[in-house]
Amino acid sequence: MNFRIVTNLWLIPAVPFAASLVILSLSKARRKTAAALAVAGQIAALAMSVLAFLPTLQTNNFRVVQNFTWFTFGEEVLRLGFVLDPLAAAMLMMIALVGLCIFVFSIGYMADDKRFTRFFAYLSFFSGAMLGLVIANSLLLLFVFWELVGLASYLLIGFWIERPSAAAAAKKAFITTRIGDMGFFLGMLWLYNRSGTLLFYDGGTGCLESAGLALLGASATFIVLLIFFGAVGKSGQFPLHVWLPDAMEGPTPVSALIHAATMVAAGVFLVARVYPLFSLGAINGVTSSLTVVVWIGVTTALMAALIAIAQADIKRILAYSTVSQLGLMMVSLGVGGVPAGIMHLLAHGFFKTLLFLGAGSVIHGCHGEHDIRKMGGLRRVMPVTFFTYAIGMMALSGVPFFFSGSWTKEEILHATAHWPRSHAPYYLILAGIILTALYMTRQIIYVFFGNARAASDRVHESPRVMTMPLTALALCTIFFGVVLTSAWPWLHAYLTGEPAHFEITRLIQPMFFVSLVLVSAGVVLGIWMYRKAGAQARDRPAEIDPLEYAQPALFRFLANKMWIDEFYGRTVIAFSWAGARLSDWMDRYFWDGLVRGFGAVGQLFAMFTTSVDERGINAGVDETTAGTRGLGRLLSTTHSGQIQIYLGVVAIGMLALLLLYAWLA
């Protein structure tokens, strides 16, 4: 059985795809069937992922590849394939599990939506594409799934198409990621040109294996940077991060599934997948392409964490936090800590989904209110949401020992501290961790503590179908930490292919104290800054933020997302507008003038021929026409003006010809 799923990996994405197709063909009223089908498809995908996961535990460095020919084009053979290795298996498990929780949660969250069935069709479609992405063994196949998740993301961000902001956000997300994908595509073409194959592993000749890598030479750096540009777009890294916060216009389960846990992490996954290309010709683990990855990651992580401090929308804070965490993962990959980055990706998948679903529960309870300054005191009315949210918050901030996030952050710090090129990323990341704890504390204080404010009226705890996934994810967040501890780094060993052993003395590492100090600093700073935040009376809903009070200029800078959107509006977008206006002008005046000139020449010539015509030829023709006119009048009675009848007559004529042929032959 296990053997069969390993050789039939394509079944894993195929099942959600099939579910999506069936749901699309259902009528709008079949809500229960649609939800049941989607959840069943996801459960099947999860079961198959587990079956695929089990054999990877048995041997170290497990890798099964199945390649097949897609089509032949003349002499060229285009081959695709699927691969199962620890990286793919771990991603499969995370996506299927998180996806299942979100599917169940959506049943409650989308209960009142009129396009309920459509929503589940899109979710299943996304799930299938994402599962396919992680098991692709060809850069081309990966790209296909990459675009499919992009499409699903576009459809789901713009799910509430009636809202102009949602439609605009969907367009922005699609176009911004497409800019990155263009780089990816060019990189892919270049890679194919150099190595002649896009398969990752192909019995020694794939583009990630030694024979394939040897063909690349110096061009590898540029190829890989182009591919990385695609990852920058998808994972919301600076400078293409602008779409991700806007993508929060979509329904909250979508934000949780696509824009927190899975799709945006695809960029990180891609870097990890093609890591041999990044580290080609590395000296001491440093290459110029990896250095670029580190600095982009550091910039993103710090910038997004700073912006998150000054946001008021509960989902936007989480979105910037996602951007920041993705930056952190990129840093980890860049400094050589691939397992640490992937572990953080997996852990982040769980706790960020938990946070988003918690935010969804809060929004659902507050009847669609997103502004944290209008909430307050919710911990009494929504206890389950509060506890699970707090767990997620502590995991994200990296509160040591009990939560998965702390172990992975420690690993990342550890990897970054030993980067030979520079120590600056390490210190910048330390600052990022303080900021993370600070903005999460701020959010918790605003939403759950203090007095009830404007939006807190008639708040209710969410139904069981929504709190159950929250609880499940909270448990995942805590117990996932067990395989991450430094005493028993099982996941680390699983990903690197070494045996893991238990050693209690390694439990407390020096980094443990570093992160303890940082997180406490952040939390204490947060509590001190926002101690009065919830104390205001309920009739003052939008109070002034303490930071705004102290540093109005800084706060405005951050609250307006560092003016990056405006900067793009003035430069890139204005530039393309100018280009469009220029070509409009050229068309109107320059080309038009040319055409007019040619026209004048033609006119002159026409004048000449007319005179010849009128004097020489017409006289003779006039006689002939008189005769023809009489015949024409006779024939015109058969003309009804119905072209279909004419066509029918032509067809009958052809039939007659065929019969004649049959008769003669």
Added chain:
Amino acid sequence: MNSAAFVVIAIFTLAAALAAATLRKLMHAALSFAVAFVGLASFFFLLGAEFVGLALVFIYIGAVAVLIVFTILLTRRDVGKDRGFNWSGIVIALAMFGALTWSILKTQSLAIVAPHIRALTVKQIGAALMTTYVWPLQCVGLLLTAALIGALVLVMEEKR
């Protein structure tokens, strides 16, 4: 050339074409039209003319089907009225199919299987287009330009 593939593609193509010809809603018919051309392109792949198959996908599904959809959207107010169906067309079409099939089956020289030939590369097609067929190519380019201008002139709003 695989028979099973042939049967599947044939059923797929003809069903989609029939849907394109008979569905009542214009938009559904246009989508079936695109699907029929996917089937046709697979036929071309089956026959070893991959380049033509891909060109078919690009031109018909990428351009013509989209153009049809746009036209449907531009003439939308009229769409509801399409109820008419001329039954005599079925008779003529069936007669045509019968006559064609009959004459095809009657011709003994057509009952042959494919010989084996060298794969046709894009390079060969490109070389042929640039040498032997360079004048037809220019003519087609001219024709396309003329069609483009003609189509624009036809749909241009008249200036008053």
Added chain:
Amino acid sequence: MRNSNLGSIRVTRVGERVLAVAGFPCDFLPPSTDEIQRKACFGATPKPAREVRALPNPVRHAMTPTLQVFLIVSAALFSIGLLAALSRRHAIFILIGIELMLAAANLNFIAFWRFAPQSKQPIGVMIAIFSIAISAAEAAVGLAMVIAVYRHYRTTNVDQLDQLKG
């Protein structure tokens, strides 16, 4: 009409042939046939191998579709196009019908090219390429005409358009 009997017999024979091969194992479905960890390296990958080349076996030979079968499919496609062009009232359907008929012609070109002995130039493919280009031009002009007609007469039903009436 001495031939009509013969013709009908042929139809059944061809029909049987098509049915008989329907249970043939499908080897165009992707991964199940490939083995794990294929060792074949790229440069030495076996050539794409059209099925015909790989199958000299006469029994399987009889199973592969003949030129006639392709022509019949093409005839069916043509008739469907004719049906659309003759029966539907909407101008766009007529265009769809014409496109289907042209597509049937293209299928014929390609089929004849594939089944004929190989010549120096891929003539059938060339004609198909030009024919596709021309039909694309035809579609553009035709659809533009539909829009223009719609602007003038506020209808796209051809039975209401009889300006050509003599």
